[in-house]
Amino acid sequence: MAKHTYETGLVGNCAFLAHINKNTNVSWLCWPRFDSTFVFGNMLDKEKGGEFSILPDEEYTSNQYYLENTNVLCTEISTSRGKYRITDFAPRFYQYERYFKPLMLIRKIEPLEGLPRIKVKCEPVCDYGRRKQKARRGSNHIDYAGCDETMRLTTNIPLSYIIDEQFFQLSEPKYLLLSYGDPLEAPLVSTAESFLRFTTQYWRTWIKHSSIAGYFQPYVIRSALVLKIHQYEDTGAIIAASTTSLPEHPGSTRNWDYRYCWLRDTYYVLTSLNHIGHFEEMERYFNYVSDISFSEGEDFRYQPLYGITGKKKLYEEIMDHLDGYMGDKPVRVGNQAYEHIQNDIYGQVLISLLPLYTDHRFVFNERKDSVRWIESLLSKIERTIDEKDAGIWEFRNMANIHCYSNLFQWAGCKAALKMALTIGNKQLEDKATQLMERAAAHIESCYDPVRKVYTNAANSPHLDASTLQLIMMGYLDPSSQKAKDHLSALEKELKTPNGLFYRYLHADDFGKPKTTFLICAFWYVEALACVGRLDDAQREFENLMKYCNHLLLFSEDVDEADGSQWGNFPQAYSHVGLMNAAYRIAIKLDRPVFL
Incomplete structure (x- = not known):
């Protein structure tokens, strides 16, 4: 048997923790607390654990690394058609005299080379995989209901591509913001970018x-x-x-x-x-x-x-x-x-x-x-x-x-x-x-x-x-x-x-x-x-x-x-x-x- 290592990185903000696999999948995420049921638990069951992946339409290689001195994780996917990077993070920074640490996972997808084709699959579950959450289309978001709280995926990717699990060409940065309970009530792109900048700065200051x-x-x-x-x-x-x-x-x-x-x-x-x-x-x-x-x-x-x-x-x-x-x-x-x-x-x-x-x-x-x-x-x-x-x-x-x-x-x-x-x-x-x-x-x-x-x-x-x-x-x-x-x-x-x-x-x-x-x-x-x-x-x-x-x-x-x-x-x-x-x-x- 080959040497076994865990192929995941960890992101978190002192309110929740998520494991991101080298295969782009969120293989472990418990909400609303560390000890809650998983909403993504592919790590413990491939079928019942749900999935949140961003995969290409062909064979690929993966390279995963942290932004230096941070808990911001990057996964680069290379294919014959092109290359793209997923930046995963849990927002954390200081504002209004306290730490902002929402139950929110942000995934930024950006093309690096060529024109890769990707598919986003988001299937959260609840009650330790006993039930799948039901997807409901909104104007620029998808609500997932059926558990204690509604989860919302806010994105600038066409919703049909996600609901139908359809491949599309990645030609510009796209954002996926998954929140638990309170939805995002702000512009998507500028909010995600500012949260990324502030979070990166927070971790680097903490290390300094x-x-x-x-x-x-x-x-x-x-x-x-x-x-x-x-x-x-x-x-x-x-x-x-x-x-x-x-x-x-x-x-x-x-x-x-x-x-x-x-x-x-x-x-x-x-x-x-x-x-x-x-x-x-x-x-x-x-x-x-x-x-x-x-x-x-x-x-x-x-x-x-x-x-x-x-x-x-x-x-x-x-x-x-x-x-x-x-x-x-x-x-x-x-x-x-x-x-x-x-x-x-x-x-x-x-x-x-x-x-x-x-x-x-x-x-x-x-x-x-x-x-x-x-x-x-x-x-x-x-x-x-x-x-x-x-x-x-x-x-x-x-x-x-x-x-x-x-x-x-x-x-x-x-x-x-x-x-x-x-x-x-x-x-x-x-x-x-x-x-x-x-x-x-x-x-x-x-x-x-x-x-x-x-x-x-x-x-x-x-x-x-x-x-x-x-x-x-x-x-x-x-x-x-x-x-x-x-x-x-x-x-x-x-x-x-x-x-x-x-x-x-x-x-x-x-x-x-x-x-x-x-x-x-x-x-x-x-x-x-x-x-x-x-x-x-x-x-x-x-x-x-x-x-x-x-x-x-x-x-x-x-x-x-x-x-x-x-x-x-x-x-x-x-x-x-x-x-x-x-x-x-x-x-x-x-x-x-x-x-």
């Missing part, structure tokens, strides 16, 4: 205002742009990925819905954005987490994940009517992991928001609820610190005292201690110190003195890449022999000949893993840099760059055998890993940070 070190900059810039559009700005939530049910490996049945906010993932995301100097996202997320914290009332648990509005019940449903990605079932909507006990997340939340208290660019006393909030999280750690849990990898039927969970309880208490010192609260200082000691005792129960390594859990022989974080979080002194021995033991067992890294190799609820988890390889790079093996870190980092697709986008999983991309895509976790590893190396190399 980023502090990115001079180490693999193009990859870090693309990763930053990807991460930014995974934030649902309306509430501040940051999702793991825009897709559902892209398999971790063909036939594995590890097909999960990632369109939700994992509190753990968000810590890594915010750390990476913090590294490049973007704090607006952190403050929005703080509000999202605060809303969750204080809506829980007396409930002492956080869930591992929530909906983008803080919704708690994410019932998992299998969509039997859909074929699945490349015929790989099941297709899942919702995620049963919301029921899991995962006790690292309280610490993750504390650490992710620590800069709001320790970075002097923030005015910490503006946060009137600080004492109550820190006290609440420390109480959650206190009540869960001795429990077995499902761990970072969300084992569905296995519970342990996990090293990783206790590490982040330790690190969270360390963060709370710093916060308590900042706000001058001695009672919180004492409580944080006491809990740090209890968490450390659990971590030490995972140490194997014979192999000189920390195992994944107390009384377990298994190794786990997540324990690399013992080094990055400063639990182990990176210059110590203990840290170097721990890294060497993990490297020996979990690293593959091609420089990838398995999460673990023991069997879980679904058998033994068949693909590597890309973030683990980036953690490995970070750990190498931390312990001073800088040449190794650079070599391994450079090797990982080959696992992206044609647009520098990375998946969740990579097949060790052939380098194939699998899992949900693009995966925020993987791009975070890249950014944090690049930052760690740049700091060690003393590379300049460009502001």
Whole structure:
């Protein structure tokens, strides 16, 4: 089987995300929110997923690229008769003292060479492909009805050509503006052009205002742009990925819905954005987490994940009517992991928001609820610190005292201690110190003195890449022999000949893993840099760059055998890993940070 890569690019504006395939089709678009039903879902079913394509009447080749330093995507189609370019984007820019981010996908089609003949096909669906929307002709638009809201396609292409799916000669620029709910009430061409100009300017300004070190900059810039559009700005939530049910490996049945906010993932995301100097996202997320914290009332648990509005019940449903990605079932909507006990997340939340208290660019006393909030999280750690849990990898039927969970309880208490010192609260200082000691005792129960390594859990022989974080979080002194021995033991067992890294190799609820988890390889790079093996870190980092697709986008999983991309895509976790590893190396190399 040939190497598998995802042939799509991603556009978005922090209100919605859309995948555009190299074949011009909008293969994934959920409206009105990240977690809504798809209106185009060809990615998961060729027949029921609908279609929005702009194809020629003959064989073609495709070249796809982003306008530099933007989330504006270009797809160039070349045929024997001519060549044309499609520019896809989701409008986003600042006006009237707020961000304009409509539920609107704009597609500009322009001839580049010759006189190509093209056909536009627009067939949106609803209710996860159970129904097709009905097209109704207007004066200069087509309305699509039959779902919760009407969608409108406004265009300067003859409507008959679209409704009849008829080829026509492309001799001048044409525009397709698809909107959800409110239709366009403005001139088409001038509006589309101004939106394109303003959106391009917005993204380039956002990047210019980023502090990115001079180490693999193009990859870090693309990763930053990807991460930014995974934030649902309306509430501040940051999702793991825009897709559902892209398999971790063909036939594995590890097909999960990632369109939700994992509190753990968000810590890594915010750390990476913090590294490049973007704090607006952190403050929005703080509000999202605060809303969750204080809506829980007396409930002492956080869930591992929530909906983008803080919704708690994410019932998992299998969509039997859909074929699945490349015929790989099941297709899942919702995620049963919301029921899991995962006790690292309280610490993750504390650490992710620590800069709001320790970075002097923030005015910490503006946060009137600080004492109550820190006290609440420390109480959650206190009540869960001795429990077995499902761990970072969300084992569905296995519970342990996990090293990783206790590490982040330790690190969270360390963060709370710093916060308590900042706000001058001695009672919180004492409580944080006491809990740090209890968490450390659990971590030490995972140490194997014979192999000189920390195992994944107390009384377990298994190794786990997540324990690399013992080094990055400063639990182990990176210059110590203990840290170097721990890294060497993990490297020996979990690293593959091609420089990838398995999460673990023991069997879980679904058998033994068949693909590597890309973030683990980036953690490995970070750990190498931390312990001073800088040449190794650079070599391994450079090797990982080959696992992206044609647009520098990375998946969740990579097949060790052939380098194939699998899992949900693009995966925020993987791009975070890249950014944090690049930052760690740049700091060690003393590379300049460009502001």
